[in-house]
Amino acid sequence: MEKDLQKDSIFKVGKVVSVEGRTVKIEVDKSKNSSHLLYNGEIIRNISVNSYIKITKGFNRIIGKVDGESIYEDSNFTDKDYTNEKKKIKRILIVKLLGFFTKRGFERGIKELPLINNECFLLDKKEFQDVHHFVGKTDLPLNIGTLTHEPNQNVEIGINELFASHIGIFGNTGSGKSYTLAKVYYELFMKFKNEEKFNKNAKFLLFDFNGEYESKYSIIEEKKVYNLNTRFARKKDKLIFHESDLLDKDLFSIIANATEKTQKPFVARTLEFYKKIVKSDDALEYFKNILRKRVKDVYKMADKIKAELLLDYFREILPPLYDEDNIEVDLANDVDFNNKYGEFVFDGKYLRSNPESIEDTLLYQHITQYEFSKDFISRIIHFLYLQLINDIFSNRAINEHISPVINKLKSFHKDIDAVIKVIDDLDEEDFWHDNFFCVINLHKTNTNIKKMIPLLVSQKLYSEHKKSNRKKEKSLNIIVDEAHNILSYISERESETWKDYRLETFEEIIKEGRKFGVFMTIASQRPSDISATIISQLHNFILHRLINNNDILAVERTVSYLDKVSFESLPILPTGTCIIAGQCLQIPIMVDISPIDKANEPDNKTIRLIENWK
Structure with a gap:
């Protein structure tokens, strides 16, 4: 009991003089204005800014942290009360309340506020450790360092x-x-x-x-480290994606930088078109048959400018054709356009009048050489061109509005190919590599x-x-x-x-x-x-x-x-x-x-x- 009284007298700091919400003001005892205290042979740091303080209210222990301090001169003094000038000064601590002690230990929050004249104390070693104990009974500790102001206290x-x-x-x-x-x-x-x-x-x-x-x-x-590289053409790490990961209309629109009102709906139609064809029994033949139908539609057109534009799109889709001298052949060089009658002409025959002759043209015949690209983005680009051909025929799209999204994707294709490998949904590959x-x-x-x-x-x-x-x-x-x-x-x-x-x-x-x-x-x-x-x-x-x-x-x-x-x-x-x-x-x-x-x-x-x- 005597030891506790001695401890309280040494650890006592002062008393509460003001309570304003979470902010409490404490008047420090004049005997406690030194920087350190001595207790049981140990030097204890005295109360200061950034220190913790305990306010006792009955059996409750309320914990606060010193945010600041000030001094003022005591006006109610006489020469008899003070033997030197220092004793005229009152030291006031500004404290923010943090929490309180329960049977379970320290808890954050305010359960109740202190009263005027409640006594205030320094925290003893056990209380200080309890305040800085952050690991629950069912949790495990992770040691990351020490307290800056108390280097002996591990955190x-x-x-x-x-x-x-x-x-x-x-x-x-x-x-x-x-x-x-x-x-x-x-x-x-x-x-x-x-x-x-x-x-x-x-x-x-x-x-x-x-x-x-x-x-x-x-x-x-x-x-596992993936070192991605778009700068050099050496062997590179690539991230594995399944096709379904990239067939999201919003995500793919972002990749292609598609505009909201015109290009994004076009991209969405293309992806649905792709999914429909891929799910068919013979996807490649399905795709070729659509190409054949559209070639016939183009060669029956009377609008030369529009037809030439669509022929350019076919050239983008189909593989190049080379002659014996390894010079690339124009796939539409065997067909002419008669401006007077507004018809395509092949081997002396007007194709609108003789549609069966279209199947003998070089462009139509070359469709048999088409194969789906092993590269996913290239495949999608071909589908985008075919969807654009379909949309132009059905008057759902204007070339000037849509073609930029394809061009942006083509320009970005190299970068995507450098870092991403797209595989079939049925293939399995471990992203984490165990x-x-x-x-x-x-x-x-x-x-x-x-x-x-x-x-x-x-x-x-x-x-x-x-x-x-x-x-x-x-x-x-x-x-x-x-x-x-x-x-x-x-x-x-x-x-x-x-x-x-x-x-x-x-x-x-x-x-x-x-x-x-x-x-x-x-x-x-x-x-x-x-x-x-x-x-x-x-x-x-x-x-x-x-x-x-x-x-x-x-x-x-x-x-x-x-x-x-x-x-x-x-x-x-x-x-x-x-x-x-x-x-x-x-x-x-x-x-x-x-x-x-x-x-x-x-x-x-x-x-x-x-x-x-x-």
């Missing part, structure tokens, strides 16, 4: 609370953002990589825009592919996961480093349709994914550029140094439970130090991230100029 976070959620890691370049991402997932993988159920049920996909995680040991050795962790390295791809691949892959895996995870045993974590590349709502390089579709896709994943065991981790230098909907859906935040005021405001609008001192610390955080806040913690904390093996670090070191110059 352990519950694995389920952290990873069964959407995570935002934000910080300017050089602040340690990518290192923290690597650290968090390194610790997770090292803890579970030998677990059979983990390998079976957990999948992690990382989009790497700068080639920071492509090395053999980065984060972890046991991974790994739980996959990295898609986009460093050597162009801007179009950088924006397209994350969208295509995420949508594909998300759709497959929803269908296959009805028992809710499996999880999929999509990790996007430098997320402003694909989640920005500000972009002048792309159409509004493309931008809207891209954002809507990822917004759906981040809003609905939790129900299906799909979670996102996004890391970015510019949180202010990222869609506000996406930021608002994040559950846990790891905040490194942020200097731009717009970025700080974007975080402040979202992380309502972050205290004033933490916000004001964001622009001056040292490299490797971060503020962690969210559902995985009872309170926001400032953490020094502990190191990982150099081999497992991301390849993002700043160049050392002196070593290269001197």
